Amino acid sequence: MKQIFTVRQGALDGVEAFLCVARHRSFRRAAAELGVTPSAISQAVRVLEERIGAALFIRTTRSVGLTEAGQQFLSRAKPAFEELVAASDAARDLGQRPRGLLRLSVPRAVVPLLLDPLIASFHEAYPEVEVEIAASNQLIDLASEGFDAGIRLGQFVEADMVALPLTSPLRLVVVGSPAYFRGRSRPERTDDLRQHACLRWRKSSGALAPWSFNNDGNAVEIAVSGPFIAHDFPTMLGAAMEGIGLAQLPEPMVAEGLQSGKLIEVLKPLAPVIPGVFLYYPSRRQLMPKLRAFIDHAKSREAVHGKVPHTK
CATH class of the missing domain: 3.40.190.290 (D-Maltodextrin-Binding Protein; domain 2)
Structure with a gap:
C-alpha cells in the first residue's frame, strides 16, 4: 500500500529564528534583525526545541553556543531554508513581472499565419519571456499538460475557457x-x-x-x-x-x-x-504577468489583424 507523507503543521515554525540566533550567537541581535523582541525569539526557539525533542543551544549569561544536536540541525536546516527562500523569491519574481517560460498549445496551421509575426514583436517587447509553442491539433487539457494558454479556431474552444479573439471571423x-x-x-x-x-x-x-x-x-x-x-x-x-x-x-x-x-x-x-482564431486560457484570476503581457500585446498589435484578412 502506498504510504502518504505530509509535512506536519508548523514544522518550519522557529527555524528562521534558530538560524538567525545561530548566525549571530545572540538572541538579542537576532531579535533586532528580525524586528521582534528577544523574548519572542527565545519562545520560538524553545518551541522548536520541544518539537524536535533536543536542546539546540547552550545558553549562559555571557554567550550562546550550539549543542551537538544544534550543529547537526544547522548543517541541514541552513541550506534547506536558504533554498526555500530562494524558491519563494523566484516564484515571487515570476508573479511580479513578465519573465519565465510561456507555453502555448497551437495548431500547426496557425503558426505561420498568426504567431510568427506576433511572437517576433512580443520577444522584442518582453525579452525575459521565453515562448514555447507546441504545434499540435490535439485538443488538450491546458492545466494538466502544463500550458499557460492555447490558440484555436473559436468553435474548438471549450465554453469554460476565457477566450480572446485574435482575428475577425473567417x-x-x-x-x-x-x-x-x-x-x-x-x-x-x-x-x-x-x-x-x-x-x-x-x-x-x-x-x-x-x-x-x-x-x-x-x-x-x-x-x-x-x-x-x-x-x-x-x-x-x-x-x-x-x-x-x-x-x-x-x-x-x-x-x-x-x-x-x-x-x-x-x-x-x-x-x-x-468565429475566427482565439487565444484561450483557464481563469482571469490566475493570470501570471507573462501571460497578461502576451494578452495585452496581442490586443494592441494591429499588425496581427492585418495579417489575417477581415471578413467583409
Whole structure:
C-alpha cells in the first residue's frame, strides 16, 4: 500500500529564528534583525526545541553556543531554508513581472499565419519571456499538460475557457488546383460535390469532419467522400495544391494560393463564416504577468489583424 507523507503543521515554525540566533550567537541581535523582541525569539526557539525533542543551544549569561544536536540541525536546516527562500523569491519574481517560460498549445496551421509575426514583436517587447509553442491539433487539457494558454479556431474552444479573439471571423472556402479542374466541371451546388474527390479532415476525437455551408442563412453540414484523409489543415492544403482533390479550409490559409493562381475557389456564395482564431486560457484570476503581457500585446498589435484578412 502506498504510504502518504505530509509535512506536519508548523514544522518550519522557529527555524528562521534558530538560524538567525545561530548566525549571530545572540538572541538579542537576532531579535533586532528580525524586528521582534528577544523574548519572542527565545519562545520560538524553545518551541522548536520541544518539537524536535533536543536542546539546540547552550545558553549562559555571557554567550550562546550550539549543542551537538544544534550543529547537526544547522548543517541541514541552513541550506534547506536558504533554498526555500530562494524558491519563494523566484516564484515571487515570476508573479511580479513578465519573465519565465510561456507555453502555448497551437495548431500547426496557425503558426505561420498568426504567431510568427506576433511572437517576433512580443520577444522584442518582453525579452525575459521565453515562448514555447507546441504545434499540435490535439485538443488538450491546458492545466494538466502544463500550458499557460492555447490558440484555436473559436468553435474548438471549450465554453469554460476565457477566450480572446485574435482575428475577425473567417470564411471557410472550398478550393482546388487548376490541375484538378482540368477536364472536370466546377461544382456550383453542394450536390455537385458527389462527383468530386473531396479531401477530408479527421478530428482529434477520431471522427471525420463534415463540410459546412451557408444555404440562405441556414447552416448545412455535408458528409463528403474522397481519396485522402488528413489530420491537420496544412497537410490537406498540400494535397489540394497537388491536385488530389478539393479541400475546405479557412480563407487565410489559402489566400496566397488564390492570389498566385495555384488554387481556385468554388461554391463562393455558400462559404460559411466561422468565429475566427482565439487565444484561450483557464481563469482571469490566475493570470501570471507573462501571460497578461502576451494578452495585452496581442490586443494592441494591429499588425496581427492585418495579417489575417477581415471578413467583409
